[in-house]
Amino acid sequence: MSQLEIKNLHVSIADKEIVKGLSLTIKGGEVHAIMGPNGTGKSTLSKAIAGHPDYTITSGEVLLDGVSILEKEADERARAGIFLAFQYPSEIPGVSIANFLRAALQARLADGEEIDASGYYKRLYAKMDLLKIDRKFTSRAVNDGFSGGEKKRCEILQMAMLEPKVALMDETDSGLDIDALRIVADGVNTMRGPGLGVLLITHYQRLLDYIVPDYVHVMYDGRIVKSGDKNLAHELEAKGYDWIKKELASAKA
């Protein structure tokens, strides 16, 4: 079973520390949700783990199955099994989803090995059927002119095809109406299983009605300040984040 260990992680952007000592272990089969107010470093955490060049890890460790990934380039981390579902996925004009995914899978093969085209399409169509995605979808250019819902659906399809060990889902629910949210949640739920660990980053409890997490963590000022089960999410929904801030303030005093 796979496992992602984040140990006392510190992350800076342009010398400003955003993540200030965060530790978390995600095992295969587990779904962790990280919630918290805006600007507490949730997105920074996911991008730093994925290896975005703008984010500097100043100290701490990230291990995938016991092996540090921090020396690896973003593409090596991806091939090792880290998947980031983007909050704002980029558009790639002129490159169809089918060709993009094919290139991504080809990149995972050894030199000289060629992807089997008919096997690839068979698998792609099977995944699309599973996720209830129209066949025409993959001939469109990646995210080019997509609605918010289509972009998220595209992310989910990529995740299904690339079969990561760990999926970091950054505000996957932002900008989605209830139908789109359900499609995304169904997709993630379909993929849930011992082979996949999930980190859901979300601002709202709403998504967690559809993807029920095993653990809920509250992130504030660059750290996890409170952890619990799914009931913590309901508590946050009812009471907001202020009581946590107050708790923290009184603990400090």
Add this chain to the structure above:
Amino acid sequence: MKPPTETDILPDSAETAAMENPAVGIDQSAGNFSYNMEYAFDAGTGLSEDTIRYISSVKKEAPWILEFRLKALKKFFSMPMPTHWATKDLENIDFQKIRYYLSQGQKPKRTWDEVPDDIKKTFERLGIPEQERKFLAGVEAQFDSEAAYSNIKEIVSKQGVIFVNSTEGLREHPELFKKFFGKVIPTGDNKFSALNSAVFSGGSFIYVPPGVKVAQPLQAYFRINAENFGQFERTLIIADEGSEVVYMEGCTAPKFSTSTLHSAVVELVALKGAKIQYITVQNWANNVFNLVTKRGIAHEDAEIKWIDCNIGSRLTMKYPGVVLKGERARGEVISIALANDGQHQDTGAKMVHAANNTTSNIVAKSISVGQGRSTYRGVVHIPKHLKGCKNNTECDALLINTNSRTDTYPAISVRGDKNSTQHEASVSKVSEDMIFYMQQRGLTEGQAMSLAVNGFINDLARQFPMEYSVELKRLIDLEMEGSVG
């Protein structure tokens, strides 16, 4: 008329940026090789009347051709370099250090078996897949000055199509070719067309009889294979009334330390209702000056389409043109240019409307990588007395690094009020976020860039025949592989 605009994207600290972003390496190893060939005829280096007389005598040309060449040489010497509008880099060409004629012999080979093994090896090195080699059976491939291999498909000759090299064309079929030779592009059109007219050898002469639709594209494969040797092929394609033909040329060249010059002239004549499509995919080594004049004349209801893809070279200057001479004639230029470090792609199109209800379409896409520079120059001319003429021009530029440069100089002159024209231009960049997104899916930085570039030109690449778009993709992959810093 719109004034020329300049989109010059250079950061304030271009120099520092260049320092921080060290030379973008270009892996042109796929073209970086040469084999020993024994040249049966060699005109030596330098350019004089003697060179011309030598070339003409080796080719056993008729006196009128020698006259044509000698006049052209005078013209060439008398004309100034076009540096008042073009890059000063042209002044670095030393015409006395160039070889103007090399040949392995006069008679083109007719079958694959007769092709020298060295040349077969070259095809192999270029990574042409097995099934494409079969395709090459129908290819007119030029190695150095003359066609080393020429196998005219039986079906083509059965249809009465003449597909020969320039020497054979002028010698065996003067009645067909003399009428149009040097008429679409007069000797004195520009300094380099004059040079070509003086020293030309190789190239294809094609005549397609009335009503004949040539089913498969006719191909030529060019490659420079001797240091300091300039290649000056001459192509003339005549499509008689109602006929149709597609011609394809591709070039890869070995890399040499000193400059080489390629200066071709290509003339197309589409008679009433005829269609000609001329496709080029080229990848010159980055020390080659590629200065080519291409123009076609489209008569009534005729159609000429240039699909032109320029990768590599030190400097490419090429503006395929169509003179729309007859009513309802159509002209089109689809152009892709990729300028990597140390390269300047100065390309564009010319559309001269000379009859009513003529239409022209120009779509140009350029990619500038590192310190590569792309320039678009376009001329569209619709005179006042015409009516019902239409032009559409689109220029899109993609920048891969902040210190890339792109310029656009469209000159559209539309007189009178019974014609229409539209012009669109865009400049976009491959953003860091886009590259990160693709890397996050497992693609290396080079693969990501390559995919972004292929996506940018995808709508144009689709117009290429299958095997050429495969080759184009391979060339772009090679270019982008080394372009990550």
